[in-house]
Amino acid sequence: MTLQTMTYLVVGATFALYIGIAIWARAGSTSEFYVAGGGVHPVMNGMATGADWMSAASFISMAGLISNMGYGGGLFLMGWTGGYVLLAMLLAPYLRKFGKFTVPQFIGDRFYSKAASCVAVMCLLAASLTYIIGQMTGVGVAFSRFLGVSNSTGVFIGMGIVFMYAVFGGMKGITYTQVAQYCVLILAYTIPAIFISMTLTGNPLPQLGLGGDFVGTDMTLLGKLDQVVTDLGFPQYTTMTRISTLNMFVYTMSLMIGTAGLPHVIMRFFTVPKVKDARMSAGWALVFIAILYTTAPAVAAMARLNLHASVNSAVKKDFATDELRNAAMFATESSIRYDERPAWMKRWETTGLLKFEDKNGDGRIQYYNDKNTPAGAEAAGWKGSELKVNQDIMVLANPEIAKLPNWVIALVAAGGLAAALSTAAGLLLAISSAISHDLFKNIFMPDMSEKNELLTGKIAMACSIVVAGYLGLNPPDFAAGTVAIAFGLAASSIFPALMMGIFNKKMNKEGAMAGMLAGLGVTMLYVFAHKGIFFIKGTDFLGVFGGKPNFFLGIEPNAFGAIGALVNFFVAYVVSKITPECPEHIQHMVENVRTPRGAKAVDGTHAH
Amino acid sequence: MDKSGEAYWKAVLTLIAQVLAVWFFVSFGCGILFADALNSFSIGGYPLGFWFAQQGSMYCFVIMIFVYAKLMGNLDEKFDVHED
Numbered sequence: 001m002t003l004q005t006m007t008y009l010v011v012g013a014t015f016a017l018y019i020g021i022a023i024w025a026r027a028g029s030t031s032e033f034y035v036a037g038g039g040v041h042p043v044m045n046g047m048a049t050g051a052d053w054m055s056a057a058s059f060i061s062m063a064g065l066i067s068n069m070g071y072g073g074g075l076f077l078m079g080w081t082g083g084y085v086l087l088a089m090l091l092a093p094y095l096r097k098f099g100k101f102t103v104p105q106f107i108g109d110r111f112y113s114k115a116a117s118c119v120a121v122m123c124l125l126a127a128s129l130t131y132i133i134g135q136m137t138g139v140g141v142a143f144s145r146f147l148g149v150s151n152s153t154g155v156f157i158g159m160g161i162v163f164m165y166a167v168f169g170g171m172k173g174i175t176y177t178q179v180a181q182y183c184v185l186i187l188a189y190t191i192p193a194i195f196i197s198m199t200l201t202g203n204p205l206p207q208l209g210l211g212g213d214f215v216g217t218d219m220t221l222l223g224k225l226d227q228v229v230t231d232l233g234f235p236q237y238t239t240m241t242r243i244s245t246l247n248m249f250v251y252t253m254s255l256m257i258g259t260a261g262l263p264h265v266i267m268r269f270f271t272v273p274k275v276k277d278a279r280m281s282a283g284w285a286l287v288f289i290a291i292l293y294t295t296a297p298a299v300a301a302m303a304r305l306n307l308h309a310s311v312n313s314a315v316k317k318d319f320a321t322d323e324l325r326n327a328a329m330f331a332t333e334s335s336i337r338y339d340e341r342p343a344w345m346k347r348w349e350t351t352g353l354l355k356f357e358d359k360n361g362d363g364r365i366q367y368y369n370d371k372n373t374p375a376g377a378e379a380a381g382w383k384g385s386e387l388k389v390n391q392d393i394m395v396l397a398n399p400e401i402a403k404l405p406n407w408v409i410a411l412v413a414a415g416g417l418a419a420a421l422s423t424a425a426g427l428l429l430a431i432s433s434a435i436s437h438d439l440f441k442n443i444f445m446p447d448m449s450e451k452n453e454l455l456t457g458k459i460a461m462a463c464s465i466v467v468a469g470y471l472g473l474n475p476p477d478f479a480a481g482t483v484a485i486a487f488g489l490a491a492s493s494i495f496p497a498l499m500m501g502i503f504n505k506k507m508n509k510e511g512a513m514a515g516m517l518a519g520l521g522v523t524m525l526y527v528f529a530h531k532g533i534f535f536i537k538g539t540d541f542l543g544v545f546g547g548k549p550n551f552f553l554g555i556e557p558n559a560f561g562a563i564g565a566l567v568n569f570f571v572a573y574v575v576s577k578i579t580p581e582c583p584e585h586i587q588h589m590v591e592n593v594r595t596p597r598g599a600k601a602v603d604g605t606h607a608h
Numbered sequence: 609m610d611k612s613g614e615a616y617w618k619a620v621l622t623l624i625a626q627v628l629a630v631w632f633f634v635s636f637g638c639g640i641l642f643a644d645a646l647n648s649f650s651i652g653g654y655p656l657g658f659w660f661a662q663q664g665s666m667y668c669f670v671i672m673i674f675v676y677a678k679l680m681g682n683l684d685e686k687f688d689v690h691e692d
Contacts, residue, residue, distance in 0.1 A: 073660030211653030283673035297662040
């Protein structure tokens, strides 16, 4: 069977599975066990949260970025898992006790002000929309490859499918569909990793294989990789920092607190049966997330090694001395001939995400770091690196590079789509409920009918998809980078407001609003200065700040959310000191939120 | 012993501070600030600092949440504020 047919078959089968479960669960919902309280086991709930959380950024993009960033890529791993510790301890149990369904509702009630709720909706929209741009980028990569079309066409097809998927929304709310999505996603991620780890290190567990010995040598895999990349002029894999230690620190912090401030993740903890369960759910969610996240660094390092090996036949060979190895790496016949390139390269060339340019006219592919040209390369007459590989394709191309069977490659396609679609749908629902319920129904048009509320929500979804898709054609960064910006926006606005709402009972509405606006404002300013106003190409205004990128202490825009959060806390504190104190009854309410007893059961049938 | 809401909240804050200290130590400490120094040691074939950044910190996070959930459960019962 051809790869194309196999892909359609596997992707089609997984979709049939999700729809089947949705129908089964809906039919079952009239049955007694569902009505009797729905008691979804915390473990199941954890899996569902995992599927909701792990998006195209985690699945498609992250390992590719780590593969390029080496040690520095650890910031994604620590950042996107460490946030769950904060979520479990600082927010989830208290928000659950508070008994509201959305973040703007909590902010509106705790800060006794509709204006505060409005500001929260704004912050939520900024973060969620940016997040969806990242998803669209990832979906575009996946579709372009599997349908053999250009990247832009891939994004358009993705927009159509996400729209249908989100509007068909019934699938979203059902935990068991998400459990199925998690299973597809995690199998799709780990199976190729196990195959590759076996081949390269003889150890089936990628988490151990990454530390293991490279097959046939007495070198560790990481040692071998360090050697290969430094031979080719790249920085050493295991020690290369992301820009600077300070930048890496701030970037990690920004992702962590962003995790604890993202509306679609927080929402999941509003509906667990008890406060106790809110704490445990975060733990189980992290268990299932960590399975993918501890595999990712192995995927990254091994894909990097395989990529180099597939264009340079000397990479995987063992040599007695450094001289011999160096001579072989730069020998003419080690670089593969372009017309003999592997099939996966041809397939990815169609998408425009992999490009070859024969700079020295020898008909062979040389891939190395031409910004730090190794002596051997110069002597061999290499005229610049000839291969451009978009980092977002690494995970999807990985099983092809490793020559794994077609069904594995097809499964990875299905996994990538499951990841992107489930998260995009979750975010779109958060956006639509924020606009239709929190903004229109609660503030502007209290007498709006339920039908109109639903319609407003759908229009909001459609607009978001069009805007995100359009920006996804010219994304501000790789998928995971764009998503990191979204986390920065959530980190600088929503997280501090929630924290202060719970831990500082004297925080008043003036302080909270000023804090959110200042935090979001300063972060957007920094990001837009680098990436263009609302990410539109050509509108960046770095010139205003002297024209140098990363002008604030060398911190990159993707990492700025943590600084924005500091600004938020500071402004909120100062403003709350010079404005009227928080009313007595609100302070009592906060005290009440702090103890678990008396948490009302939240019934699942809320208005939207 | 003091079973007031204030005493409970103080105990909760102490627990959170302790867990946060570990959280900070394994990720920002071992994974970032001291990573270079730790790389001269190795664990399972990994340089230690690299291991903390790409493996170890995540294992610690998982353990931390469960330990925290257990200890919080104990606190709730001790101060008699647990559900049902």
